[in-house]
Amino acid sequence: MTEQTLQVEILRYRPETDQDPAFQTYTVPYRDDWVVLDALNHIKDNIDRTLSYRWSCHMAVCGSCGMMINGEPKLSCHAFLRDYYPNKVRVEPLANFPIERDLVAVTDDFMEKLESVKPYVIPQQERAVDEGPHLQTPAQLNAFKQYTMCINCLLCYAACPQYGLTPDFVGPAALALAHRYNLDTRDAGREQRQEIAASNEGVWDCTFVGECSQACPKSVDPAAAIQQTKIASTIDWYKALLNPWGKR
Amino acid sequence: MAKSNKPIVWSLFAGGGMLSAFVTPVLIFVTGLAVPLGLMSLDSLSYDRMLVLAQNPVGKIVLFAVIFLPLWHAAHRLLTTLHDVGLPKGRIAMTACYGAAALGSIAAAVVLLRI
Ligand code: SF4
Ligand code: FES
Numbered sequence: 489m490t491e492q493t494l495q496v497e498i499l500r501y502r503p504e505t506d507q508d509p510a511f512q513t514y515t516v517p518y519r520d521d522w523v524v525l526d527a528l529n530h531i532k533d534n535i536d537r538t539l540s541y542r543w544s545c546h547m548a549v550c551g552s553c554g555m556m557i558n559g560e561p562k563l564s565c566h567a568f569l570r571d572y573y574p575n576k577v578r579v580e581p582l583a584n585f586p587i588e589r590d591l592v593a594v595t596d597d598f599m600e601k602l603e604s605v606k607p608y609v610i611p612q613q614e615r616a617v618d619e620g621p622h623l624q625t626p627a628q629l630n631a632f633k634q635y636t637m638c639i640n641c642l643l644c645y646a647a648c649p650q651y652g653l654t655p656d657f658v659g660p661a662a663l664a665l666a667h668r669y670n671l672d673t674r675d676a677g678r679e680q681r682q683e684i685a686a687s688n689e690g691v692w693d694c695t696f697v698g699e700c701s702q703a704c705p706k707s708v709d710p711a712a713a714i715q716q717t718k719i720a721s722t723i724d725w726y727k728a729l730l731n732p733w734g735k736r
Numbered sequence: 737m738a739k740s741n742k743p744i745v746w747s748l749f750a751g752g753g754m755l756s757a758f759v760t761p762v763l764i765f766v767t768g769l770a771v772p773l774g775l776m777s778l779d780s781l782s783y784d785r786m787l788v789l790a791q792n793p794v795g796k797i798v799l800f801a802v803i804f805l806p807l808w809h810a811a812h813r814l815l816t817t818l819h820d821v822g823l824p825k826g827r828i829a830m831t832a833c834y835g836a837a838a839l840g841s842i843a844a845a846v847v848l849l850r851i
Binding site: 649 | 744820
């Protein structure tokens with residue numbers, strides 16, 4: 489029996505030689521337990537060593553292998569070839585980001601936005617080690633647990649039409665992480681995060697398309713986090729209006 | 737970063753969305769289907785009854801709410817849709833959309849107050 493094969497069409501871009509990105513097609517063996525990342529690794533190991541892409545864990549944990557697969561943002565370690573076979577698979581770098589090289593996207597914009605929302609616990613008061621751990625009930629943990637699952641894979645940014653149209657938009661994952669820390673009972677940093685989250689570039693640019701939550705491989709549901717932040721920020725705003733002398 | 741005033745339009749948008757989703761379909765059913773098709777008595781939307789509704793202060797508030805909130809909802813939705821199809825969210829689009837909603841709201845208020 490001849491070996492079953494599958495064609496993989498990859499958007500290549502090597503800035504030192506290529507004027508523009510262009511597709512290159514490779515033929516790889518087809519195995520029904522292979523994911524797109526396996527096909528890329530096969531190409532890199534056996535066909536073309538110049539191919540560049542990011543990956544690390546091969547198990548949907550590290551968040552580095554996000555790509556557009558047949559036009560949809562997916563983790564390439566989570567996209568089985570059997571879902572595409574016998575058709576061609578088209579692989580491109582994440583949409584809405586500039587291309588660094590081949591399938592590697594420039595993600596600096598997200599990194600800056602992520603930093604800007606202070607995604608870490610900002611305690612009311614520093615706690616000394618001998619004061620012991622800061623206890624939390626299961627219910628308190630549950631309030632934000634789903635938002636801790638984010639692996640910064642940026643599939644949500646590639647899926648978000650508003651981020652594509654308005655590059656200043658802080659975007660789904662960063663806003664979901666801001667919400668995650670705001671909901672944490674150990675945290676007192678909401679006011680600092682609101683500077684960004686409730687600004688014009690924050691939650692308001694979201695029109696609740698919901699593609700981010702569809703694309704998210706970790707069921708974080710960033711769209712829900714953004715809508716909850718909109719409601720909370722609106723309540724803040726009216727409170728400040730009714731009580732202009734109160735604390736902002 | 738500057739404090740955003742977007743909560744004003746967003747709350748009108750959200751409130752209007754809620755009304756448009758829950759109340760507007762009922763209103764369309766009653767005024768557009770149930771009464772004309774005779775499922776409800778023709779008399780229920782008679783001029784006299786409607787006049788009493790519009791003269792009552794609570795009736796005025798209800799009528800104003802079902803007119804003005806969906807108007808703001810539509811304005812904001814239209815503006816974001818224009819943005820989606822490639823029109824920049826500039827002053828002109830904003831003034832046209834929110835301006836129309838504001839004019840509609842003022843007109844509704846004036847008419848209701850004069851009844
Ligand atoms: S919210 Fe989901 S899609 Fe977005 S970066 Fe986090 S894990 Fe990825
Ligand atoms: S390789 Fe780590 S998430 Fe895919």
